[in-house]
Amino acid sequence: MAGPNKCRRYEGRVCIITASTAGIGLGIARRLAQEGASVVISSRKEKNVNDAVAQLKKEGLEAFGVVCHVGSAEHRKKLIDETIQKYGKIDVFVSNAAVNPGVGPILDMAESQLDKILEINVKVSVLLVREAAPHIPSGGSIILISSITAFNPGAPLAMYAVSKTALLGLTRGLAAELAPNVRVNCVAPGIVPTHFASALVANEASKKAMEDQTLLKRLGTPEDIAGAVAFLASDDAAYVTGETVVVAGGTQSRL
Numbered sequence: 001m002a003g004p005n006k007c008r009r010y011e012g013r014v015c016i017i018t019a020s021t022a023g024i025g026l027g028i029a030r031r032l033a034q035e036g037a038s039v040v041i042s043s044r045k046e047k048n049v050n051d052a053v054a055q056l057k058k059e060g061l062e063a064f065g066v067v068c069h070v071g072s073a074e075h076r077k078k079l080i081d082e083t084i085q086k087y088g089k090i091d092v093f094v095s096n097a098a099v100n101p102g103v104g105p106i107l108d109m110a111e112s113q114l115d116k117i118l119e120i121n122v123k124v125s126v127l128l129v130r131e132a133a134p135h136i137p138s139g140g141s142i143i144l145i146s147s148i149t150a151f152n153p154g155a156p157l158a159m160y161a162v163s164k165t166a167l168l169g170l171t172r173g174l175a176a177e178l179a180p181n182v183r184v185n186c187v188a189p190g191i192v193p194t195h196f197a198s199a200l201v202a203n204e205a206s207k208k209a210m211e212d213q214t215l216l217k218r219l220g221t222p223e224d225i226a227g228a229v230a231f232l233a234s235d236d237a238a239y240v241t242g243e244t245v246v247v248a249g250g251t252q253s254r255l
């Protein structure tokens with residue numbers, strides 16, 4: 001079933017999206033599936049994976065679930081192996097999982113917090129791409145999810161933001177290594193009121209302050225981010241690689 005999107009750019013394509021049982025990841029999975037993709041849903045908790053897959057199937061979309069804590073080497077391998085067993089290939093890999101174990105100044109972060117941020121947000125992105133890339137045929141595509149905060153890291157999310165700055169460089173580096181066969185691009189969302197961003201929009205006043213920082217006077221939605229991913233990972237973006245697209249409603253100031 002096509003869903004509300006008329007384009008069918010992903011007919012016959014297989015797309016893995018990490019951390020895709022909620023929020024932006026689920027929005028990306030839904031959009032790619034609405035355009036014809038078979039999507040692989042993954043996240044840490046089996047129930048969440050099963051629920052998300054069931055929901056997408058109820059919407060008439062093709063989805064398959066694999067439990068994957070991206071910090072586990074065994075889980076990363078299982079994600080790729082089970083996708084290949086089920087669908088035989090990977091056309092698009094979206095690295096969406098991220099953590100933010102603490103807020104505050106960079107110099108006040110505990111070493112364990114620094115390790116976690118850099119491990120899950122940066123190192124694991126490399127390891128996932130290393131695992132997936134050999135299975136991606138020519139014409140395939142990789143998308144990293146960064147953040148608007150990447151461009152100007154500051155309180156309260158400074159170290160998280162620095163990890164997202166690293167993804168801008170990683171996008172360029174991986175694009176060069178995987179060219180000309182596989183394109184690598186990045187999307188940098190502004191604030192989207194998911195569970196992840198709940199502290200930033202905890203009350204009406206802070207939500208309004210965040211909305212006012214955008215030119216479009218609203219926060220983003222998972223669908224806004226998914227639209228950019230669906231473009232970048234499709235053949236419509238066949239001549240785009242190594243780039244980052246900011247999807248932030250014209251956000252004006254440091255977040």
Ligand SMILES: NC(=O)c1ccc[n+]([C@@H]2O[C@H](COP(=O)([O-])OP(=O)(O)OC[C@H]3O[C@@H](n4cnc5c(N)ncnc54)[C@H](O)[C@@H]3O)[C@@H](O)[C@H]2O)c1
Nearest residue numbers: 019021022023024069070096098147191192194195196197
């Ligand atoms: N929400 C925002 O305002 C915002 C802004 C910029 C960038 N981002 C980025 O978008 C991406 C998705 O965030 P979201 O806002 O949709 O969050 P969310 O809280 O709605 O969803 C996060 C998902 O990540 C999963 N997850 C967390 N740690 C994981 C791990 N180790 N292994 C596997 N899954 C894991 C959770 O189970 C959940 O499904 C993240 O990379 C985040 O940094 C979000």
